[in-house]
Amino acid sequence: MLICDNLTKRYGNQERNAVDGLSLEVRWGEIFGFLGPNGAGKSTTIKMITGLLACDSGSVTLEGQSLSKDPVAYKRMIGYVPDDPVFYERMTGFEHLSFIADLYQIDKNTREERIGELSKLLLLEEALNSQISSYSHGMKQKLSIISALLPSPRLLILDEPMVGLDPKAAYILKTLLIDFAKKGNTVFFSTHVLEVAQELCTSLGIITQGKLLYNGTFKDLQSENNKTDETLEALFLELTDHDGKEL
Ligand SMILES: Nc1ncnc2c1ncn2[C@@H]1O[C@H](COP(=O)(O)OP(=O)(O)O)[C@@H](O)[C@H]1O
Ligand SMILES: [Mg+2]
Numbered sequence: 001m002l003i004c005d006n007l008t009k010r011y012g013n014q015e016r017n018a019v020d021g022l023s024l025e026v027r028w029g030e031i032f033g034f035l036g037p038n039g040a041g042k043s044t045t046i047k048m049i050t051g052l053l054a055c056d057s058g059s060v061t062l063e064g065q066s067l068s069k070d071p072v073a074y075k076r077m078i079g080y081v082p083d084d085p086v087f088y089e090r091m092t093g094f095e096h097l098s099f100i101a102d103l104y105q106i107d108k109n110t111r112e113e114r115i116g117e118l119s120k121l122l123l124l125e126e127a128l129n130s131q132i133s134s135y136s137h138g139m140k141q142k143l144s145i146i147s148a149l150l151p152s153p154r155l156l157i158l159d160e161p162m163v164g165l166d167p168k169a170a171y172i173l174k175t176l177l178i179d180f181a182k183k184g185n186t187v188f189f190s191t192h193v194l195e196v197a198q199e200l201c202t203s204l205g206i207i208t209q210g211k212l213l214y215n216g217t218f219k220d221l222q223s224e225n226n227k228t229d230e231t232l233e234a235l236f237l238e239l240t241d242h243d244g245k246e247l
Helices: 044-050 071-076 093-103 108-121 137-149 169-183 196-201 218-224 232-242
Strands: 002-009 019-026 031-036 057-060 076-079 155-160 186-190 203-208 211-216
Touching: 002 044, 019 044, 019 057, 019 203, 019 211, 031 044, 031 076, 031 169, 044 057, 044 071, 044 076, 044 186, 044 218, 057 071, 071 076, 076 137, 093 108, 093 137, 093 203, 108 137, 108 155, 137 169, 169 186, 169 196, 196 232, 203 232, 211 232
Parallel strands: 031 186, 031 203, 076 155, 155 186
Antiparallel strands: 002 019, 002 057, 203 211
């Protein structure tokens, strides 16, 4: 289980906290969708969960491993797909993946098998020997997803992964996330694509101005608002309508 307890972050030049006392729990096997308007604090939260950004206060643990106390053991369990992946563009896709496999000390047979399997699944096999500089945004996104999955993480964290994917790639990714969670792993992803969140997520978090407005299932969100026929989009727009005003 992933436990975020009272996570708080303020950037030096800002008047309010970008993330403000955020607590949530995500169990194994869940697909957790993290929703919120632009600037709500999604990426900041995700960076704190991945350990890329230190929190001002609060803590993160995964399966009892504390990010602050044992960062290596914690990070071994997670894979991260950032919103704007950065690569050494002069490497080929294959060289990049080999580099990741070296970092994680993945043995030769396992890496060959997993690179083959994942690149086939994401339809990137034929491009693996081309330089990353020749890749489209969608291809880079796919490479980033393969990189995150290569070390067999138990928690996959993705920041707006649907951006730039064509319909087929988006479909493949959705299927991949469902299969990944079915094996007892956890997916934590942020998205603006509310239809995807409604369809895929077993649990949702809605954040505005750094604070968690809602945490639970889509069904409970509907019933708590006495609107069992409403789409997630309609409920989201109603809930976040106060954005910019004091809540
Ligand atoms: N590196 C940064 N320096 C200063 N302020 C930042 C930085 N990154 C994000 N912010 C601010 O923190 C708030 C939350 O941003 P972010 O976490 O990126 O939101 P989201 O991912 O939900 O769009 C915003 O007000 C944003 O302007
Ligand atoms: Mg963001």
